[in-house]
Amino acid sequence: xxxxxxxxxPFNVPEGATVAFNCTYSNSASQSFFWYRQDCRKExxxxxxxxxxxxxxxxxxxxxxxxxxxISLLIRDSKLSDSATYLCVxxxxxxxxxxxxxxxxxxxxxxxxNP
Amino acid sequence: NAGVTQTxxxxxxxxxxxxxxxxAQDMNHNSMYWYRQDPGMxxxxxxxxxxxxxxxxxxxxxxxxxxxxxxxEFSLRLESAAPSQTSVYFCASSSGxxxxxxxxxxxxxxxx
Numbered sequence: 001x002x003x004x005x006x007x008x009x010p011f012n013v014p015e016g017a018t019v020a021f022n023c024t025y026s027n028s029a030s031q032s033f034f035w036y037r038q039d040c041r042k043e044x045x046x047x048x049x050x051x052x053x054x055x056x057x058x059x060x061x062x063x064x065x066x067x068x069x070x071i072s073l074l075i076r077d078s079k080l081s082d083s084a085t086y087l088c089v090x091x092x093x094x095x096x097x098x099x100x101x102x103x104x105x106x107x108x109x110x111x112x113x114n115p
Numbered sequence: 116n117a118g119v120t121q122t123x124x125x126x127x128x129x130x131x132x133x134x135x136x137x138x139a140q141d142m143n144h145n146s147m148y149w150y151r152q153d154p155g156m157x158x159x160x161x162x163x164x165x166x167x168x169x170x171x172x173x174x175x176x177x178x179x180x181x182x183x184x185x186x187x188e189f190s191l192r193l194e195s196a197a198p199s200q201t202s203v204y205f206c207a208s209s210s211g212x213x214x215x216x217x218x219x220x221x222x223x224x225x226x227x
Binding site: 045046103105108 | 146148155156157158159160163171173205209211213214215216217218219220221
């Protein structure tokens with residue numbers, strides 16, 4: 001099993017739709033989780049951290065399920081500008097606040113929002 | 116405030132040639148990183164620097180060297196390029212906030 005697994009998609013949704021992605025991780029000791037977005041041929045950008053209690057940032061909601069070892073990202077009211085690849089990032093052993101090198105990156109889920 | 120800048124944006128090398136990828140950040144971050152991104156492999160850390168004057172190997176350091184010239188600049192050198200080093204290279208920096216890394220626009224390198 002890969003350390004971090006994502007459905008590559010693509011997810012094709014119409015504008016205004018709600019879409020959700022899951023990401024599973026294999027290391028039960030992982031403590032920190034993040035979602036990044038990467039536009040085509042661009043650099044990754046931090047979208048949001050994922051907290052144990054779940055967190056929301058505008059139209060985006062992130063959830064963590066430790067028992068089943070997955071995190072999710074929900075996007076409501078999709079916009080054309082949401083079209084991108086969403087990368088799941090999970091901390092590895094030795095990760096701490098000052099040690100961002102201990103991160104495991106998923107391959108990403110591709111989202112296309114259509115007019 | 117340019118964030119993280121990288122040069123060059125594109126490069127084609129022949130096997131055995133050498134080159135240095137340049138990276139600079141103007142956010143006063145302590146930590147800097149070099150990644151490569153390949154289809155089907157995700158982002159993989161090559162080297163990182165926790166602070167000026169220190170560097171450490173990441174997941175895939177073979178064939179690369181780095182220099183943390185000062186707090187702003189972190190360069191990646193390929194001494195003898197191989198086709199397996201064809202990739203997109205990203206430099207990143209972080210202030211220490213967990214998981215928060217700021218990436219440069221990337222260098223697309225092809226080794227023939």
